[in-house]
Amino acid sequence: MKQRIKIDKATPNNGVLDFSKLLDAPAGKHGFTQVRDGNLYFADGTRAKFIGFNLPTRSNTPDHHTAERLAERFASMGVNVIRLHAADAAPGPSGWSSSVDNPLIDYDSGSSRNFNEKGLDRFDYFIAKLKEKGIYVQIDLLVARVFQNGDDLDYADSPPFFFKGFTHVNERLIELQKEFATNLLCHVNPYTGLALIDDPVVMTIQVNNEDSIFRGTEDIKNEKCIIPYREELQRRFNRHLLAKYDTRKNLAKAWTYNDICALGEEEDPEAGTVRFPEGSFYQVTNDPMGDWAGNVSPARYADFMEFGIDVNRRYYNTMIDHIRSLGAKVPVNTSNLLNGTADVYSHIDGDIMENNTYFNHPMPPFHQETLVVPGMREYVTSNPLTVHKDGIYMRTEMLQMATTAVVAGKPFILSEWNEYGVNPFHSTAFISMAAYACLNDWDGLMVYCYHTSESWNDQPDDVITDIFDAYNDPSLICQFGFMASLFLGSLVRPAEHQVDLVFTKNDLKTLPSSFSMPNTFLPYITSLRNVFLDQGDTYTGDADVAITGGFVNNGDLSQAKHAVYFSWSSFRDAMRHTSGTGRLERLAEQTDEELTGAKLGDRLLVFEDISSLAGNGDYTAFASKIDTALKRWGLLPSDRGLVANALISDTGEINFDPIAGTFGIHTPGCSYFSGDPAGGIKLTKDIVLNAYNDRLSAALLPVNCDHIDVAKSFLITLLGPTGMDETIFTSDGFTTIVDHQGKLYADTAEGSLIVQSQKATLTALDTVGTPLVNIVGTPADGGVVFNLDGTIPAVHFLLELA
Incomplete structure (x- = not known):
């Protein structure tokens, strides 16, 4: 029965709803966070797990009374981490902008290089109050900073908005980021007596939010102020091609397949006119067996992936080295919103992997009352094995999207996620995500977002005025204490087995539309992680099962305990220079059981034609064959894994x-x-x-x-x-x-x-x-x-x- 209720964003829980017992105040009492054996620990050996909220933009600089009230409220909910997110945003009247009167950055100075003293004081006080309650913080460095003409930029007419991708390339923008990191991390907080680099309240430092050279700029490519940055990126890509191929003739030869050349007649790397593939919100997919010519050519894509990996890794290593030189003692994360495999690989130099994912996320432009949602679904009836085709991108569930960025040997944090309350029944998403995070032994969950406000009393307790401010979403808030208890207390056991998804260097140069197919099944029943082969194509890990990435037809899993092979391409490389014909057939000779579309043996499962089996985005048959193999290999009993239509964890x-x-x-x-x-x-x-x-x-x-x-x-x-x-x-x-x-x-x-x-x-x-x-x-x-x-x-x- 519908009953009207109220949820105040600053009133602390009491009685059995007071979950502050989950915290161990003050934050930092066990020492700095460290990475050990692929997870987060405190310096004294205590396992470190974190669950909490993002606080974006103006919510980073609350007044002192609001800071005190929110810290108490968070602690009573079981929140032990707050991501201080987008504090660098430009001021605006409301919502996703900084406070007009109390921003962190003094944009009124004509540059983005100075702090606003009142905003900085509020930022410091808030951290001190969180620390007292046992709540850790993630510090984000570059999120929504709007660079100004007064920043002495390389190009006149700075964009009047924050922009992505080019911040990895342009040297002046990188210098400005290093300067900001120095000023923020080395500033001594008068309320704690410590700089952030010396304060164990900091759980991790993130270099850059949702940013990558693979994140496209199609939506702003014709903006006059962006054109010089695009031209710089194109120059650098062309120089990369020249360094690799030396001449246009050699490039044209490399980009030719079956007498079709993907290089346009008007394109010449010496003139800087070879175009780079346009991206979108995520790394775009590219069919390894798709059309050869034009701007979507697998050859052009492969070389841009190689170039982009180099750009990302150089940028992030530059920033990590700088942060470490300042004396930072906690793990450093590169970025998040990682979906494509080349993108994930290009971020592995960080100590922690993070990712962002949402379900039923509304489409922009956003309005307070009316929202447009593509293909809205109910989470509990959304089948991860059936890809949802919404005309924008292919997706299933949050777990599938999140696990694309899980990497062997590194802690993993889901740094932004939510199932916004546009579907009335959405409570399943929160608890299931916490449960699967335990199963896969993740280290953190940070919901986006609590609120975008600088005050404790400026939003109602009985009306949703902004769907993104989740402080009074009953499905989230009323379950948060249970979710925190589940995750922080590891009430769901980690999986009994480990599966490695193995990618070769050639896999990184293409991206089939079904690239995350294994992620739609395996993390629901056991632990799944990515492994990247930096040297050669042979896997030498110790997982119970290794699965080839399968983007191209290579990868040697002969040393794995059990192996699964398939390939979306008939070639060993993305450039189609070397055939892989007959390879899977030869592997299948080591099997003795015929399945529909696959062959199974005591240690091998071979899919000889994965496109026919799963090319339409329905991965049920794929999952069924994997399940059959796991049960034959003794890794799953008959009542776990895929049982009828149910996905049952290997822990049961x-x-x-x-x-x-x-x-x-x-x-x-x-x-x-x-x-x-x-x-x-x-x-x-x-x-x-x-x-x-x-x-x-x-x-x-x-x-x-x-x-x-x-x-x-x-x-x-x-x-x-x-x-x-x-x-x-x-x-x-x-x-x-x-x-x-x-x-x-x-x-x-x-x-x-x-x-x-x-x-x-x-x-x-x-x-x-x-x-x-x-x-x-x-x-x-x-x-x-x-x-x-x-x-x-x-x-x-x-x-x-x-």
Whole structure:
């Protein structure tokens, strides 16, 4: 039943909803974060895991009272990290801009090289308050800085907006970034007495947000102020071609296949006229067997990938060296929003890998009330094995998109993510992401974003005024304590097995549209990571299974315990100079079992024609063959992996069935169900919920006890669809228009909670943990039945057994 509720962004939780016990204040008491054995640890050997929020733009410089209130609120939610994000943004009236009166950078000076003293004071005080509560920070260096003419730029008429890609290339822009890093990181905070480089409250330092030479600029390429930077990039690409091929003749020969030359007659590297491939928001895909000629030629693409990797790695190494020279002691991250394999590889010089991913993200331009969402889907019924084709890019779920940037030997943090409340039932996404982060042994989760405000009391508690400010999204906020407990407490065990996705140097030079196919299945059932072969094509790792990247037809997995081979190309290289014909067939000779579209042996699975099997974006058959192999190899029992339509983790603790529309977690430390509750929800052996709601999420945590089977008190959260109660959804072709109307609501549980105990009490709590009413139970069959009629405006309940 729809019940209007309120969520205040600054009121701390209390009682059983106070999750500050998850924190260990003050932040930094265990020493600086370090990288050990591919994960984050503190200096004293304590495992370091982080969960929290992004605070972008003006929210980095709150007034002192707001800083105090938010630090207390965050701690009570179980937040132990805040990403101080885009503090370098230019001032503006509201939203995604810095405070007009208190920005971090003094843009009024005519340059972007000086701090605003009032803004810097607020920034410092906020960090000090977070530290007191046990909350760590990620420091971002370049995010939304708008370079000014007063910065002594190489080209006149600086862009009036922040821009990407060229900040990796232009030497003056790099010098300005180094200067900013010095000024920010070496400034002594008067409230802590420490500079950021000396303060263990800093969890990591990020060089650049969502930036790469592969991130395209098509949308601004005709802007007059951008043209000089594009010309510089083209000059550098042409010099790279000359350094590699020496002459136009040699370049034309290398770019020729079947008598077709991909180099245009008007293009000459000596004249600087060879065009580079245009990018988009992500690294664009390129069919390794696609059309040879033109600006999308696999040859042109391959050489630009090689060039781009060099540019990215040079830039990031320059910045990392500078940050280290200042005395920084914590791990340094390069960037995020990494999707293509060349892009991921070009960021591996950082100590930590990070990535950003969203589900049901609205399309720009954004408006406060009305949003346009492409192909809006319900998370619990979104099948990761079936790629969603939305006319913009091919995608499935957040886990699939995130894991493209997981690299062996490096910690991984999901630095931005959200399933915004445009679909009424979106609570599944938050808990499932935390569960799979545990399964894959990740190190951090930072939701985007809490709010874009500098004040604690300037946004309502009963209306969603900005979908991106998630401080009062009930599906997120009401589950956050459970999510923090799950992730920080590792209540879901890490996977029992390891799978390595192996890429050769030649794989990096192309990108099939189905490049992330293994990511749509494997991280849901076990641990998956990328391995890049820097020397040769032979894998020598120790994973239980190695899978060839398969972009081209090479890679030697003969030393792997078990190996999976396939290829999207019939050539060993992206330039189509060397044939791979017969290679997979020869490998298949080592197998003895015929599957549909594949051949299986005691240590090999070979797909001889992956395009016919999965080329349309449906990876169900691929997953089925992988599952069959894992079970033959003894890595999965029959009741785990792909079971009918369900994806069941190799630990047996996570069960996701997108066809049935259910997601569940059952561990000694917690229980969770989300989706269609028909058939009942068994939270523990003694606690069952029968609900009549169409959709419901039910979370159970033991209170003051580690095991649900012996606990006597439980926090139960029951949450159906949420959002604004008069919202209008209008289908317009492939898109959905969402018009937010009404007041904040949550669909409350309707049904009965059956408890096998002689005596039990159930107390409904408000959104911060204050008791609202005691629900009287009825004795029945040796237990107690609590009737839930949905009329109480509560989603949290304290269950206490005698």
